[in-house]
Amino acid sequence: MQYLEGRKYVVQAIFLVVAMVFGARLFYIQVLDGSYKLAADRNTLQRIVQTPYRGLIYDRNHKLLVQNTPVYDLMVVPREVKRLDTARFCQVMQMTVEEVREGLKTAKTFSRVKASPLVQNLSTPELAAIQDNLIDFPGFSIQARMARAYETQNLAHTLGYVGTITPALMENPKYAKYQPNEFLGRSGLESFYEQQLMGRRGVKYRMVNVRGIEKGAFRGGEFDTLSVAGQDLHTSIDIDLQQYGEMLMAGKRGSVVALDPKTGEILAAVSAPAYDPAVLTGKGMGNRYMDLLNQKERPLYNRPLGAPQPPGSVFKLVNELVALQMGTVSPATGFPCNWSLVRCTHRHEYPSNVSIAIKNSCNPYFYQVMRTAVMRGRSRNAREDVRLGLAEWRRQVMSFGLGDKLGVDMGSETKGRIPKPEFYDKLYGHHGWNFRTIYSLSIGQGEMGVTTMQMANVLATIANRGYYYTPHFVRGIGNGGPLPEYQQRHHTTVAPQHFEEIIPGMQQVVDGRGGTGNYASLAQFGISMAGKTGTVQNPHGADHATFAAFAPVEDPKIAIAVFIENAGFGGNSAAPLASLMIEKYLRGKVVRKKWEEWLPGSADRFVKHH
Known part of the structure; x- marks a missing residue:
């Protein structure tokens, strides 16, 4: 009996200790620790x-370009949907049974107890039709939000x-x-x-x-x-210039970029074909996006930044500047128009200096300019010397912002391409190529790829006599001023005096006295311009047209590059289009209205003229 009495006290002591532990824990939870209370509160919050x-x-x-406007979404909480009359719901909401079932399935996957959108971007008439009937459909509600309006x-x-x-x-x-x-x-x-x-x-x-x-x-x-x-x-966009550029490019494929050389600010960036930004807003936006995506003309493609192409004869300016810097040619250097090296588009006077060569866009001249720069007096059979010469030539060409991203404030920018020796090693073997393999680079053809943005930036660099600012679309955020990353000058490897040596020839291109860009002349308005035409060979159809320029020469305010697919010779199509845009920007109006209708959309309407 005494033994049993002792066990009773032990058991009581154990229960007492357990009770004290639980009591202390409850006191801590209810009085000292508020986390559980907060958790409980969340059930009602x-x-x-x-x-x-x-x-x-x-x-x-x-x-104002883009603002906000109220739109409405039809929301659903799946757990609260009770005995849904699907037929009537589809009639009221103008939806199919499959759309409703798929939408509810998606909503349940997201959450059975949280609201998610069943239909987004309801118009005001759709909202009015739905609201009167929502009381009959438990679990559904309307939620307002702000959407973009253009x-x-x-x-x-x-x-x-x-x-x-x-x-x-x-x-x-x-x-x-x-x-x-x-x-x-x-x-x-x-x-x-x-x-x-x-x-x-x-x-x-x-x-x-x-x-x-x-x-x-x-x-x-x-x-x-x-x-x-x-x-x-x-x-930095001038929306009036942008609208005008898109009007001129209507019905064409290509791009136009206009910059302010003094700041790198992008004045216009035309990608053709274009589309109305409002297409990608509102109900049914997804279907309209897929329609644009599947169109043969690829209207969603951002051509100014994402479509590198051979630049054609516009690149001859860079080729000449690099050779001048290397000291392998001088402004007075002359080379014959030797068709045995490469064909020239038309016969012309002997190119006795760089200005005449630029004016006439002489292919054999610039072939020989690049050969002197790459070979630098070496034997044409010294293949290793060609590799070394091309590497040095490429290094200086890339200082113009070519062959790499410029750093434009746009995620779709591509690098373009300036091929390196290793590229040709991979194609032909380490000793399987020479200058004749790469000569097409001298006239902006071959394996080279340059975006229209990069081409416009090259002209801005020439306008500045040797440096550029990173092209950018945004000049300020909020109440802030210019962004510091876009105020840094990027200098080329070419000395400023060499830019002065090529500009007279560029002026002769467009001065209306026999240059390849006669149609671009703005002399009647007292505006001096320096430019260069180009025609890009296209093995898949009609050649592409290019033109790049800046104006006024004495105080550059605009640099522009135009690339029009399948439009033939740059002097006939790209040059007059650029001229009209420069006139619009510098004068605020265009008086040559007949030129707007005359601009070609294809090469077959014009006589061959480089």
């Missing part, structure tokens, strides 16, 4: 993310578009803060400056009952945070 107003976009003259039908490739974030993007740490179905910039400036345009989200906490009915702010809004609107972008 609704966290509402406040999306900020997206920053606006303006042109260089403070004209004040221009132009500049689509540069502005870009805003779309929902994809699962692939959400895997990128850069987009870790985004939630499914949120919107962000998907291309153009909207994408490149997403962080500045987006702003900072806000959060509101609201008390709700078990039915989800709101009961007011949680603790008087103590934990709420305000959203901060995105910053506005002030671009």
